[in-house]
Amino acid sequence: MRRASSLCVLLLALVATVTRADTSTVESFVGRHWRGPLAAQGPAPARYTPVEASLRPEDCGSCHPAQLADWSTSVHAQSMGPGVAGQLVEMMKSAPADALGCLGCHAPLAEQRPVDPAFDPALQTRGIVCAACHVRVHERFGPPRRDGSLASAAPRETLPHNGVTRTPAFLASAFCRGCHQFTSDGFALNGKLLENTYAEWKASRFAREGVQCQDCHMPDRRHLWRGIHDADMVRSGLTITARAASPRVRPGQTVSATLVVENTRVGHAFPTYVTPRVVLRGELIDGAGHVVPGTVRERVIAREVALDLSREIRDTRLAPGARARLDYRVRAPVAGLRVRLSVVVEPDAFYTAFFEAVLGNGAGAGEAQIREAHAASRKSVFTVYVQELPAT
16 A cells, blocks of 8 residues: 555656646746747748748638638637727827737737838738747747647658747647736736736636636637637536526516526636626516516626726626526516516627727727727627516
8 A cells, every 4th residue: 555655646746747847848938939029020031932931811821721711700810900900090199109018919920010120011900810829030830739749740841831840838828828917017906907817717727627728719729719709609608597486476566586697617707808798687578578667687797997997896707616696576567577587798898888988089090990899899799698487
């Protein structure tokens, strides 16, 4: 028994050593890879074809069409959409340092920075392009092969763009941290960093179980990065239950129902950022499906902040494993009613109000883009759950 116990201790120590080594390797690579501002690519190697030297997503897609197709539908491809671009028009004049800070995540390549000699205006509008993660000084980087190996199958000089340098860092949450986690001295409200997703994950059971950001947001290495804007992704992270406890309510009596939302499979706070709002709603509806006036009750899940980011109004977000409950209690004015319980997601709630304020105060040269972004934010609302239960 003593020998078996000693062997177990030895194996655990070996695993711990390997884990520390892997973590050290990942952290070292991430620190180098995302040291900002990113340097310009510079001249391409002489043997490179124009496609190999290009930073355009379409040229990457000539050999990686599936990844290009995924990326084209993603929020990464839209990170320089009209909302950001419209604000930067004026910010580049009034607060250029702040504007360049935004580009550090929304369009991180040197070739996307207006102050860099290598600036390419067409590339800037493409947002977080393939090269933002995969190319440094024309060298390609990527994850290990699916079998875990790092070596190339052939001499690098015989491969397109000299092959790829493979590292497990591309499969680790730390790779995403630079844009999804403010540093400890970053902007905070009520003692909490505005962007704190990596730390939320780090404190969760998912981190302890080895579940990385990529496992949920890039399943099977897909370049989709689905999140709060995707109904199926939101549903997959929640457990929602509803019931009515008043099967024979008469007019004047109280209708009673319960709606519960639990964060069962989201590896960070739900929602993690200040822009979305999730609404638990209960209401009475008549036989034609019309809402009975005065019967709507709501509970909000969000981190609500002032539009000027001066203060936190409230924080009702759900940590992993936490739940929110709406106890619906309303007097039934007439017979024949039903209770409708729903969960509504407003991914861009903050932006909708913010863009309205910007337009009201004068958006300047970026007004057309801000109007476009405002309209899109209002259309982003969707329902992830709805259930009608008899109330009378």
